[in-house]
Amino acid sequence: MSLFGSLSISGSGVDAAQTWLNTIAGNIANMNDVSKTDQAAYGAQAPVFMPNAIPGQVGDGVAVAGIQEGDTTGIVQYDPTSPQADAQGLVRVPDVQLSSQMVNMIQAQTDFQANTSALADAKTAYQSALTLGT
Amino acid sequence: MVIPAIPPIQPLPATPTTGANAGGGFAQSIGNALDQVQQTQNVASTAEAQAAAGQGSVTDAMIKATEASLQTQVTVALVNKGVAAFTDIMNMQF
Numbered sequence: 001m002s003l004f005g006s007l008s009i010s011g012s013g014v015d016a017a018q019t020w021l022n023t024i025a026g027n028i029a030n031m032n033d034v035s036k037t038d039q040a041a042y043g044a045q046a047p048v049f050m051p052n053a054i055p056g057q058v059g060d061g062v063a064v065a066g067i068q069e070g071d072t073t074g075i076v077q078y079d080p081t082s083p084q085a086d087a088q089g090l091v092r093v094p095d096v097q098l099s100s101q102m103v104n105m106i107q108a109q110t111d112f113q114a115n116t117s118a119l120a121d122a123k124t125a126y127q128s129a130l131t132l133g134t
Numbered sequence: 135m136v137i138p139a140i141p142p143i144q145p146l147p148a149t150p151t152t153g154a155n156a157g158g159g160f161a162q163s164i165g166n167a168l169d170q171v172q173q174t175q176n177v178a179s180t181a182e183a184q185a186a187a188g189q190g191s192v193t194d195a196m197i198k199a200t201e202a203s204l205q206t207q208v209t210v211a212l213v214n215k216g217v218a219a220f221t222d223i224m225n226m227q228f
Contacts, residue, residue: 003208004201011197018193119197126204130211 005057006122012052012061013115019047019064020108024101031096034084041074042094044101071095160216167209171202178202 023045030042045067052063073095080089158165178198184190 004204007197007201007204011193014193014197015191018191119200123200123204127207130207133215 004122004126005054005059007119008054009057009059009061010115010119010122012054012063014112014119016047016049016062016064017108017112017115020111021105023047023067024105024108027096027101028098031094031098031101033094034079034082035074035092036084037076037086037090037092039092040072041092042096043072044070044094044096046070046104160220164209164213164216167212171206171209174198174205175202 027044033042035041048065048068049062050065051060054061074092075095076090076092078089079085079091082091084091178195178201181190181195181198185192185195
């Protein structure tokens with residue numbers, strides 16, 4: 001829709017922020033995963049954002065180009081009570097820090113709010129254009 | 135001397151059907167605009183139904199609903215302006 005272009009641009013931004021929030025939620029949910037030492041650990045996921053041109057319109061939307069998976073080496077730690085522990089009592093846990101994930105989440109939330117705010121302002125601007133001459 | 139090949143016939147551009155100059159006058163313009171509003175609202179309804187069924191995204195539905203609302207407001211504002219112009223002419227004193 002070229003008439004209300006900034007609405008679809010902000011919409012793509014909201015969608016991208018939603019994807020970011022989803023990956024962070026997944027990272028936090030899998031933070032306590034335990035795997036065997038001969039297996040890969042959970043790698044923290046992060047979306048890759050790319051500009052996405054919307055045909056017939058000035059200004060690019062944003063698109064998620066892909067999901068980048070972090071280091072699956074993880075951290076080997078001693079936990080002999082775990083059912084996943086090997087002969088030495090070692091397990092592999094993901095190298096996901098809750099603090100950095102929470103900071104990322106603040107960023108993603110601000111991203112989401114910024115896009116919805118831009119969308120609301122664009123709507124107000126369009127509506128004020130309709131009051132021209134009255 | 136090389137004679138260049140005759141280029142293929144290009145199809146005629148499609149006749150514009152919307153706008154005040156389409157030949158139908160004011161009523162035709164309003165009709166076309168309202169048709170488009172209806173189409174946008176149908177798109178919004180579909181998106182809302184999908185979101186409610188858990189198949190689409192809620193943000194997408196909200197944005198389509200906002201677009202439909204704005205387009206309705208634009209059309210109503212333009213129709214009101216046009217009707218006001220007609221009323222002014224009709225009330226002309228001779």
